[in-house]
Amino acid sequence: MRRGSSSSAAQIVVKVHPVSPASATTSSAPLAVGGGGGEELRAFRRWVPWLVPSFVVANIALFVVTMYVNNCPKNSTSCVARFLGRFSFQTLKDNPLLGPSSSTLEKMGALEVNKIVHGHQAWRLISCIWLHAGVFHILANMLSLVFIGIRLEQEFGFVRIGLLYIISGFGGSLLSALFIQSRISVGASGALFGLLGGMLSELITNWTIYANKFAALLTLLVIIIINLAVGILPHVDNFAHIGGFLSGFLLGFVFLIRPQFGWVSQRNAPSGYIKSKHKAYQYVLWVLSLILLIAGFSAGLIFLLRGVNLNDRCSWCHYLSCVPTSKWNCKTGQIFCQSSQMGNQLNMTCLNNGRSSIYMLSDINDSKVQQLCSQLCG
Secondary structure (H helix, E strand, O other), X not given: OEEEEEEEEOEEEEOOOOOOOHHHHHHOOEOOEEOHHHOEEOOOOOOOOOHHHHHHHHHHHHHHHHHHHHOHHHHOOOOEOHHHHHHOEOOOOOOOOOOOOHHHHHHHOOEOHHHHHOOOOOOHHHHHHHOOOOHHHHHHHHHHHHHHHHHHHHHHOHHHHHHHHHHHHHHHHHHHHHHOOOEEEEOOHHXXXXXXXXXXXXXXXXXXXXOOHHHHHHHHHHHHHXXXXXXOOOOEOHHHHHHHHHHHHHHHHHHOOOOOHHHHOHHHOOOOOOOOOOOHXXXXXXXXXXXXXXXXXXXXXXXXXXXXXXXXXXXXXXXXXXXXXXXXXXXXXXXXXXXXXXXXXXXXXXXXXXXXXXXXXXXXXXXXXXXXXXXXXX
């Protein structure tokens, strides 16, 4: 018989998908270069997108693997869509997004600060951006990735967009880990917000080559503000959104810089035409952004590996991720239960709210205990 044992069930925060900025991408097309005979020649190469679709396939495949590992019928007392067998979902009370348990996500590589700081598992800063909390979560994120990412890959190629996506995701995870340390976090939205940030800085740094630039800028800013505002809802990891957006914004000045049209078309230009590849302000933005990126990532990693919680140094920053109202609160923290086992009988008490319950289980394991604890304290 085991008595007085404690278990903690981690709460999940998700990274919500950004709304697709379709109107912004179509309203600011690059100007065409005039060719001989009145024809318009495309100044920049147009790439065939394959990396972004590959990212979509990889995310979906990993979600299927996560559900296989979750195996709800074996590890839980009740499941949703039980006819799916081991691919069935946790109960809506346990996971309203139709997905796996928090313990399974943690096992698969969710962002969990304690394991990064004390378990030396820094790889979770990258692995978490490929995991999703449920069907609704991955569906929303992958649709956004298709609408945003394919257009950018067509314009700038797979190398630059791939780096922008992954580094932005890392930046979002890093800021999230510095502010949200009592819950696990999963989702690709930090990387998706990085693509939005890259679109904004690309428009700024390549300002002179765009038509309808002010309308495009206004549209893009409105979309970004709306998406970041959604992050103040509870259980949404807005720090990952902010970190991803800031990283992508700076990376856009580095990766998405365009040469001047005068440089591109100089073979058809008259003598004395512009021949410098970039404008002076583009070089300045490139250097400043690179310095800020290196300094920010270095400082963030140092703080994280030292176990610093930035909420202790910023009393108001938590409002960036959740604003309490009469409809919801923003209380966070780990859930703890006390349990004792006698044969197939599990007695459990939630230490957070004092509720108790008795469960009759044929197979008792740590994963099932954590899920029951989460339900009892929910």
